[in-house]
Amino acid sequence: MxxxxxxxxxxxxxxxxxxxxxxxxxxxxxxxxxxxxxxxxxxxxxxxxxxxxxxxxxxxxxxxxxxxxxxEQDTEDSSVVSQNDQFDRDTRDHPFFDLRQHGMVRVATSTPKTRTADIDYNVEGILAEAERAHDAGVDLVVYPELCVSSYAIDDLHLQSALLDAAEAGIARIVAASADIDPVLLVGAPLRHNGRVYNCAAVIARGQLLGVVPKSFLPNYREYYEKRWFAHGRKIRGMEITVAGQTVPFGADLIFAASNLSGLKLHVEICEDYWAPTPPSTQGALAGATVLANLSASNITIGKSDERHLLARAQSSRAVAAYLYCASGHGESTTDLAWDGQGMIYEMGDLLAESERFSLNAELCIADVDCERILAERARMQTFNDAAEAAGRPEDSFRTIGFELAPSDGDRGLVRPVRRFPFVPNRQHKLDEDCYEAFNIQVDGLMRRLEATHAKSMVIGISGGLDSTHALIVAAKCCDRLGLP
The missing domain is CATH 1.10.260 (434 Repressor (Amino-terminal Domain))
Incomplete structure (x- = not known):
């Protein structure tokens, strides 16, 4: 409690x-x-x-x-514990109440406190949010793009002193993560073979598991990323050295939990999911069930809706969970503004969304059902056909294994549960949904009467809601067919 x-x-x-x-x-x-x-x-x-x-x-x-x-709650006799309370505690210790027994993983997006180009301050903010996530029983945390250095620093991205400090910052996070349960996805500028890449570092329990470079670099309107970074679309099968540690590097990485078979993670960065062919599509076809996006994404009027559209569509089309995290307060506002939007989708359903424009660090948490995702893919043969048509990406992607921290039993459930699971859960479109539901029934009954050449209908009216609704559907059907 x-x-x-x-x-x-x-x-x-x-x-x-x-x-x-x-x-x-x-x-x-x-x-x-x-x-x-x-x-x-x-x-x-x-x-x-x-x-x-x-x-x-x-x-x-x-x-x-x-x-x-x-x-702890005091009682007149603290040695006396009610049988009901004891039974509840014993029951909650049962493995059934462990999320992972049901193929679920607790994920979060985090917008930490940030200060422009102040890497020590930013690392402290990242670790503070990692501790909060640890205390909340989170298994995976997604941070914003370039959160170690901050995004809007222009040509400082090319400064050796800043790049050295960013690498040292990653090393600090890796060392501190040994005592933190969640897997951390952290954004930083990193060097490889004389080029600078906009990267996501995947960190788990004292290890740097791998580094994923950004595939698509925006260079239009307010964006100038090609001035500073090299793209990573063609990087496959390579390695990178970060703070003296050599790890897998490329756009061909899947991170798989050895103790939760349904959790396979793919990582992309900001503009990647605005591209006509997002890298996460290939990642999903290669087997990833959780798709993560580290984003800076300055805010403009209406852009939040566009992010929702893209995340919802990608999670639905890829039959996956999609975690999106944008930069927030603390980034430079010389040319841009930021809202710190975080959201978690699963197969087209919004599970959680952070507060936008918050002055405080935000941690947006939800439980993702990997077992549900895999079950839907097994039913949907189109998904398998798409994987085959794409040349079986699973054969060319590298899988990096890791182990989630041991689960501590009952952590509760951080996930909306619909009261009416078979209808859309959207109050703002209730009238439209009711219109569709009613007319589906009317149209179906009309076609049945036409097919059977029926001259009349018999309806038993009990006075309850169901029979009353059936009568209204039948009356509308007769109106449309011109029956008395």
């Missing part, structure tokens, strides 16, 4: 008059269902960032409280 849940329950009880979970959710939420409130209080569920901000504004609990354990 976390401190936030403890404080919410105490606040409800101290209210005059005391509030039930349902009353609390209606009065102070949008609304929050009682089961959601109970999930925070007694099951360790973590609220979405906007809800955390709302509770903080009400003075109930702070965002940090969601990562702190609840205090």
């Amino acid at each position: 976390h401190l936030a849940g403890y404080k919410i329950r105490a606040w409800r009880d101290a209210h005059k008059p005391p509030l039930s979970a349902e009353e609390f959710g209606i009065q102070f939420g949008d609304p929050w269902p009682s089961r959601t409130v109970y999930g925070w209080e007694s099951k360790g569920k973590v609220a979405r960032p906007p809800v955390q901000r709302r509770l903080a504004d009400l003075g109930i609990c702070s965002p940090e409280d969601w990562l702190e354990p609840a205090p």
Whole structure:
């Protein structure tokens, strides 16, 4: 249990008059269902960032409280523990409650505190967020593009002193990660054979697993990346030396967890997913189930919607999870602006999104169902056909193995669960969805009456919602067919 849940329950009880979970959710939420409130209080569920901000504004609990354990509760006889509580603890220790037993992995996007070209400060911010993710039971964290150096530093990208410091910064993160559970995807400018590449470093538990270069470099409008960086589209089967450590380097890398068979990770960087042929498409066809994008991506009006469109489409088309993380407050605003958007999609569904334009570091968390992704790919023979048509990318990609930190049992579930799983979960388009659902039924009944040459219909009316709806569908069908 976390401190936030403890404080919410105490606040409800101290209210005059005391509030039930349902009353609390209606009065102070949008609304929050009682089961959601109970999930925070007694099951360790973590609220979405906007809800955390709302509770903080009400003075109930702070965002940090969601990562702190609840205090031990005193009783008149502390040696007496109720049988129900003991049963609950024993049950929660069962392997069934471990996310990984169900093929799930806890992922996060993080927009850390940043200062332009201040690598020591940026590394501290990256590690602070890594610690927060560790405390939240996260397995994988995606940071923004060039987060070690910061993005908007122009020709400083070519300065030897900065590049040396960036390499030393990566070494610091690698060393510190030995005591941190999550796999970290960190952006930095790195040198190889006399060229500078815009890279993503994949770090896990004290090891630098590999480095992925950016494939597509924007060089239009406000972007000048080809002035500083070389593209990495054709880099395959190569190695790079970073801070004295030689590791795999290229656009042909898949990172696979040895202790979670469904977790295979592909990495691309910012502009890569704006390209007509994103590298992550090949990564997915090579077997990756989680696609990560380290992005700087300055913000302009309407661009957030475009990012959602691309992430949703790629996660759906590639039958995968897509993690996207953009740079936020602290980047230079001499020429550009930043919003720090982070989002997590799974097969077209938005699981979580960070607060935008936040002054504070943001950690956006969700549980991704790798088993569901693999099951859908097995059903969808088009996916296998596409892999074959692309020349079987799995045969040419290199797989880098790693081991996730041991799981600590029940971590709760950080994932929206639909009340109505067979209809779209989008309140803003409810009228359109209802229009489609109704007319699907009407059209189907019309065709059935035409095919069978039926002259009448018989409907049993109970007075309930189902039979009433059936009557309305039948009446509309008769109207359209010109029947009495």
